Amino acid sequence: MLDRDSWASTDTAFTWTWDGCGGRGRHTRAKMRLGKFMADLRERNGMSRARAAQELKTAESSMSRYESGNVLPVWSTVRTLLDLYEAAAKERKIASDLWDNANDEPPSIRLPISTPKAFRRLVNAEREAPLQRHIELSIVPGLLQTESYARALMDAGRSLEPPELKIDNVVSTPIARQQRLVGADPLNLHVLMDEAAIVREVGGADVMREQLAYLLVASGRKTITLQIIPFGAGAYGSMSGSCVIVDYPQEDETPGVYLEYPAGGAWVDNAEDVARFTTMFDEVAKQALTPVKSNDLIHKRIKALENP
Template sequence: MAQMPTARLRRLAREMRRLRSESGLTREDVATRTSVNEATLYRLEAAKGRPQRRTLMALLDAYGVDDAKREAILTLSTQASEQGWLRPYHADLPDEYVGYISFEAEARTVRNYESLFIPGLLQTRDYAQAVVRGVLPTATVKEVGQRVQARVERQTVFAKATPLELWAILDEAALRRVIGSPKIMAEQLHHLAEIAAEPYVTLQVIPFSAGAHAGMPGSFVLMDFPDPGDPALVYIDSMAGDLFLEADEDIRRYDHIFDHLRALALSPDESASLIATLVREIS
């Protein structure tokens, strides 16, 4: 498996870009002054891999970094590839999905809009299995099992000393589409009602009566991280592939969309009432 990104790896990349910029050097200048070629420097600054210690030392020398800052950078580099969430079978999952799990595990808050599915962090095992089987009809039994297990393990972010804070907005369609069977769906809705009562989860539903809205083009996830030096991240899962967006303009755009959806949706209490009604109907 290729080197997967982590929040710390992104932080290291951003810091190395900043140090080079402050030194007034181009990548070509750095390649001329050190043994580090431009391709390696690009990978480092794009968070596509953790640099070897000797490479990092050569760059810090070229940038004239003092001892205190140097120690902090070296420590960050050592931690950059730590992924305590990684399991052996994750090697068989798509790189983009493993990258997403990494970011989610390190996030402080997640804002998730879903138009067709219950958010992965709120899915029951049976519902998740039915979703994976439906979305990936050619997947083997082993592949389905790996996907489902990964999805269930992601939910341990709620069991941390400081639980992940999730703000989920769902289109009513995600609640009414029967996935798996009426029994599986009833259990899923019941679980949704229970976990929505937890202090670390805020759940809202956009009713059909709201008509057209800004979330209809597709689902997305906005992540914020504990360290103020780690920029927010947008994740989009689509038929064309998974996208990670971190440009300021993209963050602002999706932040604005989420705020619009939050204002349009039912309140958390009204959403809970709707879910309770649907549980009774499907049961």
């Protein structure tokens, strides 16, 4: 996690999304779950927030931030509150697990100041969400891009970015996001990718071969499912733009959908709209090749690049 000194950046075209602990940070779902659990214990015990704050010798506003998930209290504070609320052993274990989850969040990612708010929401959401589903029309999604491929895309789209933006720093964004795919609790990723994305030579034959080879490696992980939508499938939903569905297991946490378009994007979290995109994804998945046949197609494309 970043400390306060990490806020300072010599590149004015970038900003940090900072997430601290021990009384500092930003609102996250993991902190929110802990805060709600502690608030439920307090209310069950018939204690007001003001009284709890008084016993804790802190401001009521601090208690509000703890319970809303805006701030993660240090563990000693949580332990004191558990004593105050006369929590049972099972409840203490639940609180301990919730606190560990809130404290063990992935580091924040450095994003350009010009990054659209909707994309920022996507990046922040994928730090905590267990599942993402993508439909990609023309390029490999950022979570599966090689550095050379990402650099070639940025070079090609340079006219859409501020002139002072450093490409090396922008390329680091998708690479940093890929850390979410590894570790003890990796993101589950399901990608439906149009065949056009593996046919178009982004960066030239060498770059494309490397990218396709990486797709084969990535698709071998248990947490990653890759399906190619073949040209022969004809028309399918979402052909007007790529989309990302971010899912959460908790029933009280609304999934979100990121819709991508040139130089921007939109975030949708209306339950009915999200349900429509989810249904569409399932329908497109039926039109796509199986993971095994998708890998076969990628292998054929690699051979075609090796023998033009």
